[in-house]
Amino acid sequence: xxxxxxxxALMSTAPFDLAGATTxxxxxxxxxxDSAAYCGELSQRLSVTPHAEAEPARSLAEEGRRLxxxxxxxxxxxxxxxxxxxxxxxxx
Amino acid sequence: xxxxxxxxxRVLGSASLRFALLFAVLFLGAxxxxxxxxxxxxxxxxxxxxxAAIRADATAMQERWRAGGPAALVxxxxxxxxxxxxxxxxxxxxxxxxxxxxxxxxDPPPQQDSDIPWFRVPLLRDDEPSEAxxxxxxxxxxxxxFVGRDVAEKLRLRTLLTDALAWSATAATLFAGLGAWLLxxxxxxxxxxxxxxxxxxxxxxxxxRVPLTGREDEFDRLGQTMNAMxxxxxTLMSGVRxxxxxxxxxxxxxxxRARSKLEEALGSASxxxxxxGAIEQGIADLDGITRIFQAVLRIxxxxxxxxxxxxxPFDMTPVLEDAAxxxxxxAESQGAVLEADIPPNLxxxxxxxxxxxxxxxxxxxxxxxxxxxxxxxxxxRRGARAVYIExxxxxxGLSAEDRERAGTRFFRADSARTTPGxxxxxxxxxxxxxxxxxxxxxxxxxxxxxxxxxxxxLRLPA
Numbered sequence: 001x002x003x004x005x006x007x008x009a010l011m012s013t014a015p016f017d018l019a020g021a022t023t024x025x026x027x028x029x030x031x032x033x034d035s036a037a038y039c040g041e042l043s044q045r046l047s048v049t050p051h052a053e054a055e056p057a058r059s060l061a062e063e064g065r066r067l068x069x070x071x072x073x074x075x076x077x078x079x080x081x082x083x084x085x086x087x088x089x090x091x092x
Numbered sequence: 093x094x095x096x097x098x099x100x101x102r103v104l105g106s107a108s109l110r111f112a113l114l115f116a117v118l119f120l121g122a123x124x125x126x127x128x129x130x131x132x133x134x135x136x137x138x139x140x141x142x143x144a145a146i147r148a149d150a151t152a153m154q155e156r157w158r159a160g161g162p163a164a165l166v167x168x169x170x171x172x173x174x175x176x177x178x179x180x181x182x183x184x185x186x187x188x189x190x191x192x193x194x195x196x197x198x199d200p201p202p203q204q205d206s207d208i209p210w211f212r213v214p215l216l217r218d219d220e221p222s223e224a225x226x227x228x229x230x231x232x233x234x235x236x237x238f239v240g241r242d243v244a245e246k247l248r249l250r251t252l253l254t255d256a257l258a259w260s261a262t263a264a265t266l267f268a269g270l271g272a273w274l275l276x277x278x279x280x281x282x283x284x285x286x287x288x289x290x291x292x293x294x295x296x297x298x299x300x301r302v303p304l305t306g307r308e309d310e311f312d313r314l315g316q317t318m319n320a321m322x323x324x325x326x327t328l329m330s331g332v333r334x335x336x337x338x339x340x341x342x343x344x345x346x347x348x349r350a351r352s353k354l355e356e357a358l359g360s361a362s363x364x365x366x367x368x369g370a371i372e373q374g375i376a377d378l379d380g381i382t383r384i385f386q387a388v389l390r391i392x393x394x395x396x397x398x399x400x401x402x403x404x405p406f407d408m409t410p411v412l413e414d415a416a417x418x419x420x421x422x423a424e425s426q427g428a429v430l431e432a433d434i435p436p437n438l439x440x441x442x443x444x445x446x447x448x449x450x451x452x453x454x455x456x457x458x459x460x461x462x463x464x465x466x467x468x469x470x471x472x473r474r475g476a477r478a479v480y481i482e483x484x485x486x487x488x489g490l491s492a493e494d495r496e497r498a499g500t501r502f503f504r505a506d507s508a509r510t511t512p513g514x515x516x517x518x519x520x521x522x523x524x525x526x527x528x529x530x531x532x533x534x535x536x537x538x539x540x541x542x543x544x545x546x547x548x549x550l551r552l553p554a
Binding site (some may be wrong): 027028029030031032033034038042047073074077078081082084085088 | 217
């Protein structure tokens, strides 16, 4: 079983290795957009985006801000992004 | 090194186990090939798809940089990140002095200067571990852009697939083992009757035969072949016993006769001439016995097929004419007529001397049994694929039962007991016919006649 799992684990890395990737083992890279500050940045961007007050962008943005304020940053960011996309789609 | 115990060695060395292991290996090989194809078509395809998306994104970003410079590129990155509802895009734009200008990564990959521009980097997203796939793009002004994707979802999918394949492989291994065991057991069971029969034969009992299942499969065919072989061996052994008995029986009389004559001469010969005559008679009797032995040995030699190597093409016509010439005086001395009908150019491949001997034996029999005023016919004809030599006489002929047994060594029909002979002539003819892949057929020369005579047809493939 262990042998089979090892083999499959080896197979799982194969596509990347075939592409010639290097693997960084030691240091971890952080994503900076899962933060309350980015919530604010997105809110700021929404405020200057045309059609941001139209539905469904407005309610999505509101919900996003509320989630960010309540500490659900990733979900809040996702809602704000959906609001932005809805506003941009309406503009187009 | 100590050898494993004998039963273990026997199991390890058994053919059925090897077949079973071969089956298991093939089964597992097929399973692994299936898993590899499945992997290449799912997880591999997802990876290739991700790389393609990153490349396309990086190319688009490079175009933006070329068109509007760093400011346009920063704007493009921020716009894309703002609209990234799936939350999987990763960017980091570094200035020429490696200061971050835009993007959502706090640092570049630790080995950012490596020759290969692709990276796999452990990622922390809201303190949750994940993994990023990044591509490095060096822009013309010394700045550097990293474009990538969060591949956590794909990793989860890959883990699920790995687990599924591992369980499948475990199940396949179990089934392969079970199949191998069943196969090994079935092979052993099917071979057991043949093995036990062979053991009984080896122990000296020739009676047992391999039981057949009636399935007409390979094992039944093996059993049939073994049974045919055993039947043949039994027949041959019976033949050997018969020949031994016949030799003992048929030679006892002439030996006893020679002995009694010599004994009688020893006791009653009145002078040297009478004694010399008795000794000469004894020598003649012993020469007769020697001839019988020579005939038996010659038949054995012919049946062994050793003389087939000396086969050569020859014309039968002069051979038959020689035979007719040889027996014409004997026939005439008995008041019989010998008629020959021999067409020219009867080409044949075989042993000329043996064929002549066979024809001579047939003519010898015919002359012996043809009464005064009778006719002996030697007729040859060419068939589609063989030459037929027929010798017929006006003698008493043979009954159907005697015809079946004629050709067996030392066989003599009851009507021929008073005629000189050893009962080996037709045996040699049959052996010569078999050596040439032909045969000897006996029939009545005049069916329905009180003296049907004998028609002996020797068929020799041309």
